[in-house]
Amino acid sequence: MRIVFAGTPEFAVPCLRAAANKADVVAVYTQPDRPAGRGRGLTPSPVKLEAVKRGIPVHQPESFRSAESRATLRALEPDLMVVVAYGLILPQSVLDIPEHGCWNVHASLLPRWRGAAPIQRAIEAGDTQTGVCLMQMEKGLDTGPVLLAQAIDIGAEETGGQLHDRLAELGAQVLGDALGLLRATIQLPAQPQAVDGVTYAHKLDKAEAKLDWSQPATRLVNKVRAFNPWPVAEAQLAGERVRIHAASALDEAHTAAPGSVLRASREGIDIACGIGALRIRSLQREGGKPVSAQDYLNARRDLLGA
Template identity: 75%
Template sequence: MRIVFAGTPDFAVPSLRAAAQYNEVVAVYTQPDRPAGRGRELTPSPVKREALLRGIPVLQPENFKAAISRKALRALQPDLMIVVAYGLILPQSVLDIPVHGCWNVHASLLPRWRGAAPIQRAIEAGDRETGVCLMQMEKGLDTGPVLLAQTTDIDANETGGQLHDRLADIGAQVLRDGLGLLRADLRPRPWVQPEDGVTYAHKLDKAEARLDWQQPATALAAKVRAFNPWPMAEAVLAGERLRLHGAIALPLDHGAAPGTVLQAGRDGIDVACGEGALRIRVLQRDGGKAITAADYLNGRRDLAVGA
């Protein structure tokens, strides 16, 4: 087979390795290098770095609107194009080029959580399970028929980053299984996504990370998990803005105003919410590193109440 791979972030790297297992990847498409870091130097994507390590040619068009971009893809004579978190919506004129069309590795159990941030939205919503779908791409946003899927439970304390890494590996395995079937001329049988249960995982916005103590503690704890490591939940506590790395919800009937520190000690800092309380366990001050609540209280003796 002649495979073309399109992907950009870390999530796509295990899938690239799976696709390249038998040296069938003839080219890799990825987003153009972007400024990153304090120096804002142009930085290649994780997928580009992996491709270069493997000696695979890399192409980085801004999009496929220009005929020359589609011509370059057609010249590769791809049997299959694999798309994993590429960052571009492919037009039908591109989807039609490979012999077997385009496959997408998507980190949710479709049709739930179509869109850009399925991993974080699943945790934020309190979902108990998620998974990965291998989908035959069509023009709509994650609307294509599903070829293969694998389900996994979401751990009660799992962060967005931890689930991201697990699903990246699961996605690579699902893709490996699909490619094995295709090589054996046993093309996976697609099933059309149902209309019921469609939800959209909208792109993360940094403004969402600001916690509102008026909300229930369970919702805030889910956000802390979902937004770790990015954009990272933020909250104002006793006049100081903090980034929250770890917190749990407590079913307390406190009667205090939201935002009130109920208890602060070795176990954490308990803050009154609209319903229940949020126990902050790991946090970060501006310009600092992540520390335990106990270490933070060493410099905030004024907060040590009920310890």
């Protein structure tokens, strides 16, 4: 099989490896190099780095609007195009080029969490299960029929970063299984997505990271987990802006104003919420590094008497 692979971030790298192990990846499409880091130098995507290491030709068009960009893809004569977190919307004229169309590896159990940030939105919403779907792409946003799916449980304290890594490997496994079936000429049954239960995972915005202490502690702890490692939850703590890396929800009745420090000890700093309390276990001061609550209190002795 001649496969064209399209992907950009680290999440897509395990799938590229799986595709290369099962078929002839004749080209890789990825986003153009973008400025990154303190020097704002042009930085290649993780998928580009993996492709270069494997000696796979790389294409980085800004879009597929031009006839030339589509002609370049058509000239590759792909049997299949595999798309994983590519970052470009593919028009129907591109979806129709490969003989077997385009497959997409998506990190949710569709139709729940269509869109850009399914991993983080699942944790933020308090979901206890998610998974990976291999979808036959069509023009709509993550609306195509599902070819293969695999579910996994979300850990009670699992962060967005941890779940990201597990789903990246699971996606590679699902893709590898599907490519093996396709090579064996076994038809994958395309199951239309359910009409009910559709939700959208909107792109993460840094402004969302600010915690509102008037909300329930259970909602805030889900945000802390979901937004780790980016954009990282932040809040005002006793007059200081901090970023919160790890926390727990306490089912505790109180009459304190939201945002008040209820107690501070080596176990954590307990903050009054609209319902319950949030125990902060790891946090970061402006310009500092993440530290435990105990180490933070060494510099904020005033909180120990709360």
